[in-house]
Amino acid sequence: xxxxxxxxxxxxxxxxxxxxxxxxxxxxxxxxxxxxxxxxxxxxxxxxxxxxxxxxxxxxxxxxxxxxxxxxxxxxxxxxxxxxxxxxxxxxxxxxxxxxxxxxxxxxxxxxxxxxxxxxxxxxxxxxxxxxxxxxxxxxxxxxxxxxxxxxxxxxxxxxxxxxxxxxxxxxxxxxxxxxxxxxxxxxxxxxxxxxxxxxxxxxxxxxxxxxxxxxxxxxxxxxxxxxxxxxxxxxxxxxxxxxxxxxxxxxxxxxxxxxxxxxxxxxxxxxxxxxxxxxxxxxxxxxxxxxxxxxxxxxxxxxxxxxxxxxxxxxxxxxxxxxxxxx
Numbered sequence: 001x002x003x004x005x006x007x008x009x010x011x012x013x014x015x016x017x018x019x020x021x022x023x024x025x026x027x028x029x030x031x032x033x034x035x036x037x038x039x040x041x042x043x044x045x046x047x048x049x050x051x052x053x054x055x056x057x058x059x060x061x062x063x064x065x066x067x068x069x070x071x072x073x074x075x076x077x078x079x080x081x082x083x084x085x086x087x088x089x090x091x092x093x094x095x096x097x098x099x100x101x102x103x104x105x106x107x108x109x110x111x112x113x114x115x116x117x118x119x120x121x122x123x124x125x126x127x128x129x130x131x132x133x134x135x136x137x138x139x140x141x142x143x144x145x146x147x148x149x150x151x152x153x154x155x156x157x158x159x160x161x162x163x164x165x166x167x168x169x170x171x172x173x174x175x176x177x178x179x180x181x182x183x184x185x186x187x188x189x190x191x192x193x194x195x196x197x198x199x200x201x202x203x204x205x206x207x208x209x210x211x212x213x214x215x216x217x218x219x220x221x222x223x224x225x226x227x228x229x230x231x232x233x234x235x236x237x238x239x240x241x242x243x244x245x246x247x248x249x250x251x252x253x254x255x256x257x258x259x260x261x262x263x264x265x266x267x268x269x270x271x272x273x274x275x276x277x278x279x280x281x282x283x284x285x286x287x288x289x290x291x292x293x294x295x296x297x298x299x300x301x302x303x304x305x306x307x308x309x310x311x312x313x314x315x316x317x318x319x320x321x322x323x324x325x326x327x328x
Contacts, residue, residue: 100127101128102131103320105118105130108180109134109141109148118288121289121312124316133160136155143176145224153185161189172186173200174195178225200318201314203318212278212279214281217245217284242275248261253284253290265290265293273301279306279309291310
């Protein structure tokens, strides 16, 4: 029976290594990836024939230190086993770091300010990279109805195909709070996971609370959005308390008068809290980062604290998990 050498970590807290032949080397912190190759060597019984695989360096002792240079630091590793000369190594296991998951966050309108807001607010999940895409100039600056939704989807889809972006990323987040046509177009074009932020936020709300409501842009009753929520839920549900229209425009959220925007967000959130919700969904990509306004509005209205669901944040986390599951 061969005795396996144990690889141990000596100087950095960023990596957890599992030992022996089933080892998988996975960086635990975001954007930390090895550029070196790590070898685990096992020693045979004394007198067994030995052949070293080609490509393995000549290590004079099992206690030799392998230095693996990382993009940000050096990490030191060593073999913790009895001294054995190189000729005694019969088998080896070669490990490559797992490639990070790459997610493309798509702003399907042509307003760069919305994309900038997403870049500022979204945090990268572990073992993941985020890239951001803004719709081309021929797409609408905001998506307010079925017409602008279809026009934005057509402009983005053509541009994404032309640039070959489907092949460059592992998952896609469509940052428009609607049942956006681009979600379905991308799902037809690739088996890679694609999520819209309406879907992601509702899933988060259902898992985190008992009853949710949505703060949305525009004015009046939004029949289309209410229908889309009911469709995703599979029908009418008491867990959906409804939608409050803030009267704000999509671009106004990022570029409008801040005092006016904050006032409207607080008023709308308090109205939802009065309806008995314990989760408030941010119903527009342009609301990224406004969870504090929601919570302040609820508190100032004298209501019990609520959770806030942001489909952008939920979406990137869900996509990262879906990609990992597909590779498992």
